[in-house]
Amino acid sequence: MSSHKLVLTGVLAIALLAAPALAFDFGRPATPQEIKLWDIDVGPDGKGLPDGSGTAMQGKQIFADNCAACHGDNGQGGIKDRLAGGQGTLASNMPVKTVGSFWPYATTLFDYVRRAMPYPTPGSLSTDETYAVTAYILSLNGIVAADGKVDKDSLPKIKMPNRDGFIPEPEFDPTKLFRKSERRR
Amino acid sequence: MTSRTQIELLPRSANVSRRGFVGGLSAGVLSAVATEAAGAETLAEIPDRGPGADLSAHSERSRFAKIDRIPESTPGKRNIDPGDAINSKTPHQKLVGNITPTDLHYERSHSGVPDIDPAQHRLLIHGMVSKPLVLSVDDLKRMPSISRIVFIECTGNGWENWKKADPDITVQNTHGLVSTNEWTGVPLKFLIDLVAKDRASSWMLAEGGDGAGVDRSIPLTDEIVNEAFVAYGQNGEPLRPAHGFPMRLVMPGFEGNLNIKWLRRLKFGNAPWMTRWETARYTQLLADGKARQFQLRMETNSVITQPSGMMQIQPGYNRISGLAWSGHGKIAKVDISTDGAKTWKQAQLSQPVLSKAQVRFQMDWEWDGKPTKIVSRSADDQGNVQPDRQSFIAAMGTNALFHYNAQQTWSIDEAGRVRNVLA
Numbered sequence: 001m002s003s004h005k006l007v008l009t010g011v012l013a014i015a016l017l018a019a020p021a022l023a024f025d026f027g028r029p030a031t032p033q034e035i036k037l038w039d040i041d042v043g044p045d046g047k048g049l050p051d052g053s054g055t056a057m058q059g060k061q062i063f064a065d066n067c068a069a070c071h072g073d074n075g076q077g078g079i080k081d082r083l084a085g086g087q088g089t090l091a092s093n094m095p096v097k098t099v100g101s102f103w104p105y106a107t108t109l110f111d112y113v114r115r116a117m118p119y120p121t122p123g124s125l126s127t128d129e130t131y132a133v134t135a136y137i138l139s140l141n142g143i144v145a146a147d148g149k150v151d152k153d154s155l156p157k158i159k160m161p162n163r164d165g166f167i168p169e170p171e172f173d174p175t176k177l178f179r180k181s182e183r184r185r
Numbered sequence: 186m187t188s189r190t191q192i193e194l195l196p197r198s199a200n201v202s203r204r205g206f207v208g209g210l211s212a213g214v215l216s217a218v219a220t221e222a223a224g225a226e227t228l229a230e231i232p233d234r235g236p237g238a239d240l241s242a243h244s245e246r247s248r249f250a251k252i253d254r255i256p257e258s259t260p261g262k263r264n265i266d267p268g269d270a271i272n273s274k275t276p277h278q279k280l281v282g283n284i285t286p287t288d289l290h291y292e293r294s295h296s297g298v299p300d301i302d303p304a305q306h307r308l309l310i311h312g313m314v315s316k317p318l319v320l321s322v323d324d325l326k327r328m329p330s331i332s333r334i335v336f337i338e339c340t341g342n343g344w345e346n347w348k349k350a351d352p353d354i355t356v357q358n359t360h361g362l363v364s365t366n367e368w369t370g371v372p373l374k375f376l377i378d379l380v381a382k383d384r385a386s387s388w389m390l391a392e393g394g395d396g397a398g399v400d401r402s403i404p405l406t407d408e409i410v411n412e413a414f415v416a417y418g419q420n421g422e423p424l425r426p427a428h429g430f431p432m433r434l435v436m437p438g439f440e441g442n443l444n445i446k447w448l449r450r451l452k453f454g455n456a457p458w459m460t461r462w463e464t465a466r467y468t469q470l471l472a473d474g475k476a477r478q479f480q481l482r483m484e485t486n487s488v489i490t491q492p493s494g495m496m497q498i499q500p501g502y503n504r505i506s507g508l509a510w511s512g513h514g515k516i517a518k519v520d521i522s523t524d525g526a527k528t529w530k531q532a533q534l535s536q537p538v539l540s541k542a543q544v545r546f547q548m549d550w551e552w553d554g555k556p557t558k559i560v561s562r563s564a565d566d567q568g569n570v571q572p573d574r575q576s577f578i579a580a581m582g583t584n585a586l587f588h589y590n591a592q593q594t595w596s597i598d599e600a601g602r603v604r605n606v607l608a
Contacts, residue, residue, distance in 0.1 A: 027320035091474030115398035172479040
């Protein structure tokens with residue numbers, strides 16, 4: 001190897017050590033199409049909710065077919081988490097935490113049903129079916145009318161009964177956490 | 186007995202030699218746990234030596250050492266079918282040292298343990314980044330790595346004792362949801378640079394590839410950016426499936442649930458997503474009906490593991506041993522009371538004492554045969570002290586379900602029977 005080449009190799013080695021790795025040294029770029037396949041999260045502002053809709057009436061049958069075996073006929077009395085009732089019990093010695101009594105955001109319900117339910121076959125409900133089941137569970141709690149409908153516009157606007165029932169730990173309070181550093185920038 | 190006399194003869198001030206001596210005793214205690222059947226009384230009764238078993242591809246535990254996790258469910262739901270279990274607890278009463286054996290590290294999952302082929306696993310990193318990436322397991326393994334010994338603790342650890350103390354349970358039942366392993370992987374900071382994260386992104390969503398797609402919002406504080414990593418190694422080997430194979434997030438000092446297993450997506454944003462786990466599940470209901478949210482850090486904690494629940498001790502010399510840990514930093518001190526929290530003595534800490542890792546503590550004790558209570562209390566290098574049960578409950582109520590770190594008391598009756606009590 002010529003001394004010229006040796007010097008070049010040395011320079012390259014130093015550059016590799018000193019600089020942060022170039023973006024696509026590892027892995028490959030993610031395409032927008034494939035990101036869409038996995039980008040299933042929904043925020044409390046409704047960001048991430050898909051087009052589509054469902055009614056509580058439609059949801060009643062979907063719930064009976066897919067959910068009632070574990071959660072009970074009306075979201076109560078099943079072998080797994082109770083979904084309805086319990087409002088007014090949170091300060092008692094036997095608090096009952098359900099969607100209606102405890103969950104602060106309706107958007108979380110859509111997100112959770114879509115990502116994790118039904119337990120044996122998560123992701124098997126269509127978007128409209130997921131909206132319908134969401135509407136039905138909310139109707140069991142008196143939050144959506146028995147003939148009500150939900151979609152990406154209405155869901156974030158629902159104020160859940162326990163929306164103001166949470167106190168953020170001061171160290172990680174989202175409303176205060178990054179204020180200081182943002183000002184510094 | 187000679188060894189007993191020797192201990193009494195050791196001067197209280199001779200810290201260095203005492204520490205060395207006590208360390209040497211641990212092998213004896215271990216064998217006492219392993220061999221429950223009557224042993225050999227004289228050397229003449231010891232079985233003859235002879236050729237042993239063939240060498241093997243990997244080592245199994247001795248058939249005399251019976252050590253297992255226990256699958257359990259919510260508080261009070263024990264001795265259940267594994268199909269109904271939601272966690273599986275570490276047998277701290279049978280372990281020594283600071284590191285948990287890999288196969289006995291506690292386990293918690295929300296949709297079982299997925300059987301993932303690493304060749305078909307990908308990590309997607311996207312959101313508020315310039316260069317969204319798809320990474321394979323091999324990509325991660327080619328990157329600069331770190332190894333770190335840390336505890337991981339389920340926020341449900343200790344939850345058996347919120348409302349009452351079942352006397353007939355072990356430390357495995359009460360405190361089996363915390364373990365310490367060495368984890369190896371790629372610093373989060375390296376991945377953040379790789380995808381060129383937008384500076385305005387302050388929160389990150391981490392999501393698992395399990396059936397539940399468990400996901401949590403993680404605030405990108407300096408501490409978390411500097412300490413979190415994506416691990417593929419556990420005690421020197423690939424992660425076990427129960428612990429996230431082929432890759433998981435490790436968040437030193439933070440809620441077990443944040444250490445997302447079977448990690449398949451990191452998304453950068455600027456506000457928490459309010460996932461089911463950070464709203465409906467891992468929030469702590471206080472006495473007034475309000476719930477504490479984003480209580481992400483695990484607290485200063487300790488528990489005596491020997492002697493502990495369901496053991497029986499004899500009057501005379503006993504060695505007290507246990508584990509202490511804190512999500513705030515390093516354990517600075519552990520005190521032990523053998524008179525029901527009236528007076529305290531400082532225990533010895535086994536080296537090394539590492540930040541956000543469990544450390545073994547021990548102390549010699551002469552039991553006079555009278556009923557009493559033993560309890561440990563830890564303090565960390567950030568000034569946090571493990572609270573006593575009464576002040577802890579005064580602050581948290583009894584409905585919080587998660588983040589129980591009150592001092593653990595074991596009562597000892599006149600027969601030497603050790604039992605779980607509230608205080």
